[in-house]
Amino acid sequence: SWLESRRGRLLFELGKLAERGRNTELALAAYEQSGHREARLRQLRLMERLKRYREAWQLIIAAGKQTRFGAEERGLERIQSRLAKKLGKTLPPPSTRPVLTAFTLELDNPQDQSVEWVTMEHLAQPEAPVAYVENTLINGLFGLLCWPAVFAPVPGAFFHPFHTGPVDLYREDFVAQRQALFDEYLSSLATDEYKTKIRNTWRQKQGIASPFVIWPVLSEELLDLALECIPAHHLELMFRRLLDNLREHRSGFPDLIRFHPGHADPNGRYEMIEVKGPGDRLQDHQTRWLEFCVEHGIPVSVCYVRWNGAAE
Numbered sequence: 001s002w003l004e005s006r007r008g009r010l011l012f013e014l015g016k017l018a019e020r021g022r023n024t025e026l027a028l029a030a031y032e033q034s035g036h037r038e039a040r041l042r043q044l045r046l047m048e049r050l051k052r053y054r055e056a057w058q059l060i061i062a063a064g065k066q067t068r069f070g071a072e073e074r075g076l077e078r079i080q081s082r083l084a085k086k087l088g089k090t091l092p093p094p095s096t097r098p099v100l101t102a103f104t105l106e107l108d109n110p111q112d113q114s115v116e117w118v119t120m121e122h123l124a125q126p127e128a129p130v131a132y133v134e135n136t137l138i139n140g141l142f143g144l145l146c147w148p149a150v151f152a153p154v155p156g157a158f159f160h161p162f163h164t165g166p167v168d169l170y171r172e173d174f175v176a177q178r179q180a181l182f183d184e185y186l187s188s189l190a191t192d193e194y195k196t197k198i199r200n201t202w203r204q205k206q207g208i209a210s211p212f213v214i215w216p217v218l219s220e221e222l223l224d225l226a227l228e229c230i231p232a233h234h235l236e237l238m239f240r241r242l243l244d245n246l247r248e249h250r251s252g253f254p255d256l257i258r259f260h261p262g263h264a265d266p267n268g269r270y271e272m273i274e275v276k277g278p279g280d281r282l283q284d285h286q287t288r289w290l291e292f293c294v295e296h297g298i299p300v301s302v303c304y305v306r307w308n309g310a311a312e
Contacts, residue, residue, distance in 0.1 A: 004035065005171050012036035019046060037247075041075045048079065057083050074284045098294035100287075101301040108308050115277035115305050116255045123258060123273070129225065130258045135251050136217040137226060142239045143212025144201040145194055149181035150212065165211035170247040186239060189232040198227065212250070229259045229269035237296050252285035254300055271299040278306060 015030030024046060031043035040063060047056035060080050084091045109118050116132050124130040131137070143150065150166065154177050157166035168174050175182060188194040202223060207215055242249050254272035263269045272293065274286060282290070282302065293300040 001171060001173050008035035008039070012039050012042075015039065015042065024050060037072065041072055041079075044076075044079050048082070053083055053086050057087055057089065074288075098291045100290050100294060102304060103301060104304045104306065106306045106308050115280075116275045119273075119275045119303055119305055120256055123256070127262060128258055128260050130256055131222055131225075132255060133217065133222070133253075133257050134255050135253045136214045137222070137257060138235075138238050138253055139212045139242070139250055140214060140218045141198060141223075141226060141230075141235060142242055143210050144198045144205075144218075145188070145239070146182060146185045147201045147205060147210070149178045149185055150210070152178050152181055154178060164209040169211060174246065175243050182243060186236060189236045189239075194232060194235075195227045199223070225259045225261065226257075226270075229261055231266055231269075234267075234296075234298050237298065241292060248285060249289075252283070252289040254286075254290070256303075267297065268299065271301065274300070274302045276302060276304050 011030045011034035015027045015034060018024075018027035018030060019042070027046060028043055031039045031046070040059075044056050044059060047053075047059070056079070060076060060083065063076055081091060083089070105119065105122065107118055107122055109115075116134075120130045120132045150169075154166065154168070157168050157177075159167065166174070168177070185194075185197070188197055202218070202220070205213075254274040256273040256275060258271045258273060260269050260271075274282070274290060276282065290300050290302065292298075
């Protein structure tokens with residue numbers, strides 16, 4: 001399986017080279033034979049440019065019956081919509097998507113800091129601290145809890161002592177090879193045992209390289225706040241989504257997290273906030289995480305920032 005994944009990646013890269021060299025038939029053949037997660041979209045986009053709309057339509061209908069990768073879902077929807085208009089096809093009604101909570105702030109930025117940092121400082125209060133974490137916090141908590149599973153001595157996962165993580169991390173069978181271990185450590189979320197496991201790993205592995213833990217960001221203060229305020233069932237939901245597709249789902253988390261340690265409702269003791277500055281918009285992988293959170297009752301919102309005095 002490892003060799004097959006390398007072969008798929010190689011075919012994908014060859015397809016891109018052939019496409020740049022205008023050898024379109026070779027490019028299409030390479031994409032078709034590649035099992036790489038981006039190959040099907042590249043193949044369809046090239047067919048569109050070549051105006052081979054009927055072939056592309058047949059491929060996209062067939063894709064609807066096959067496994068789709070996370071980022072591929074939206075890309076296929078857009079291509080199908082364009083093809084339907086060109087071919088006079090009827091599209092199925094669009095699926096209903098969760099409504100995202102959003103708010104707008106008008107802020108000053110005299111020191112020309114990042115929009116996330118300015119927003120964090122504006123929102124932070126003594127009783128409700130805010131941290132700029134982006135992809136580091138949830139990934140870090142996952143990496144600490146499941147450290148023994150990630151670094152399990154599975155054959156072919158490590159070739160020398162200097163790997164920062166297993167070489168099969170993004171292979172389709174990564175989780176299946178370690179399923180029992182992941183189940184064991186995620187089951188500790190049913191009790192407060194997971195907090196002890198995470199804190200012990202944080203102390204014992206401090207500074208050791210991990211594909212999930214960014215040590216300078218994951219301070220003890222942030223760790224304690226997260227374990228106090230984020231309910232275990234929310235962590236389990238996010239960890240299991242991570243395991244569905246580690247390559248794509250480890251990014252796209254909201255920029256900020258605001259803690260409310262004194263909140264009476266255990267589900268209301270934190271909120272994740274995606275920050276968008278002037279002219280910026282949500283990317284697909286960010287939208288998918290936000291919609292997942294809304295669907296599962298995980299508190300998230302989008303903050304749109306405007307600068308005071310800026311021209312409209």
